[in-house]
Amino acid sequence: MKNVALITGASSGIGKDIATIHASKACDLVIVARREDKLSELKTKLESEYGVTVLIIVKDLSLPTAPKEIYDELIAKNIEIDYLVNNAGFGGLGNFHERNWETDAQMIDLNVRALTELCRRFLPDFVARKKGRILNVSSTAALVPGPLQAVYYASKAYVRSFSLAIASELSDTNITVTALLPGATATEFGSNSGMDKTNLFNKPFSSMEVAQTGYDAMMKGKLETKAGLSFGQKMMMAFVPLTPIKVILKQVKSMQQTKR
Numbered sequence: 001m002k003n004v005a006l007i008t009g010a011s012s013g014i015g016k017d018i019a020t021i022h023a024s025k026a027c028d029l030v031i032v033a034r035r036e037d038k039l040s041e042l043k044t045k046l047e048s049e050y051g052v053t054v055l056i057i058v059k060d061l062s063l064p065t066a067p068k069e070i071y072d073e074l075i076a077k078n079i080e081i082d083y084l085v086n087n088a089g090f091g092g093l094g095n096f097h098e099r100n101w102e103t104d105a106q107m108i109d110l111n112v113r114a115l116t117e118l119c120r121r122f123l124p125d126f127v128a129r130k131k132g133r134i135l136n137v138s139s140t141a142a143l144v145p146g147p148l149q150a151v152y153y154a155s156k157a158y159v160r161s162f163s164l165a166i167a168s169e170l171s172d173t174n175i176t177v178t179a180l181l182p183g184a185t186a187t188e189f190g191s192n193s194g195m196d197k198t199n200l201f202n203k204p205f206s207s208m209e210v211a212q213t214g215y216d217a218m219m220k221g222k223l224e225t226k227a228g229l230s231f232g233q234k235m236m237m238a239f240v241p242l243t244p245i246k247v248i249l250k251q252v253k254s255m256q257q258t259k260r
Contacts, residue, residue, distance in 0.1 A: 001053050003027035006074075006081045008061060008118070009088030011038035014137060014182065017211035018085055023050040030055045030079065032070060033088070055079065061088050062110040067117040080129070083218070084122050086115040086159075087137045091152035093256065104151045111155035116162060119177075123166075126175045134177045135218040136163045140226060140233075142181060143240060147253035160224065167223055176221035180214035183228035205229075 005022045009015040011033035019031055023046040031039055031054060039056040046054050057073060059066045074081065089111040092103060115136060126132025139153075142160035146153025160179045167177035183205065205228035217225035229237065240248060 001028040001055070001079055003083075004030060004079060004081050005083035005085055006030040006032065006070075006118075006122075007085040007087060008032045008114075009137075010042065011035045013087075013207045014211045014214070015085070015087035016042060017208045018087065018135075018215050019046065019054075020208075021211060021215045022083070023052045023054070026050060026052060028053045028055075030057060030074065030081065032057045032059055032061070034058065034060050061114040062106040064109065064113070067114050067121060070118070071121040080125070081122055082131065083133050083135070084118060085135045085137075085218075086118055087135075088114065089137065089155070091141075091149055093148055095148065096150040099151075107151055108155060111152070112158050115159060119162075119166065123170075123175070127170075127173060130174050132175045133218050133221070134163075134175070135214055136177065136179050137214065138163065138179045138181050138224075140181045140183045140229065140237065142179075143237060144248050144252055145245075146256070147249055148256040164223060176218070178214070178218045178222050179224040180210075180217065181224060181226045182210045182214075183226070183230075183233055 003025070005019070005027060007015050007019050007022070007029065010019050010029075010031035015031075015033070019029055019042060022029060029046065029052065031042060033039055036056070036058045039058065043054040043056050046052055055077075057070055059070055061067065090107060092099065092107065096104075119134060119136075122132070123134075136159050138159040139156040141149070141153040142156040144153070160181065163177050163179035170177060210227040213225055213227035226234075226237070
């Protein structure tokens, strides 16, 4: 396998589209998700259309042993990863004190712990080979607190902060770390989290557009990039540092309330 990208959450949405973009460059893939049927469909499609090699790994990354199992399997198969794309994640609406704790604990395990451990396991190999790129999918949610999605917003703030920090640590190497901050995107995230019933998801951007922006930023070694924002949303984000926190909290909470 050559120029191999490991992509988590590759069964749909942004992860699937990044896999397609990478395969279109005649590069091989390791795709990871829980749904074997979706991964198999994608493997067949990409191998047929682009003549690449695709390895599927069926794994629930919210389980604590999953990152090590993925790494160990690739070492055993002598597969070197050149690009690590941490895309897997999920959210969910509701007051924190009323939400199911097991669900939120899984969210932290997937959005935070698994992403962090995968970076830690693959980065020493990248540094030893003096090459490698990482794309961590954060969110524009990382830029503000998120009433009604407290854990999700906090987890994405972690992803952004962590990505920027390790990018700085690696600044004198050939390894780059990029944070992708999408806005509302047309993926399964909307329906799975309940966000598709809010005003924030009135006009979501296409996942392929967001994926292309993220992939290009990774290949250029950018620190971070935003995608899937309307002009109005970009303006609002620009004024966030100047806006009183109580106003921001009120605005975010209002945007995330479900339509009646």
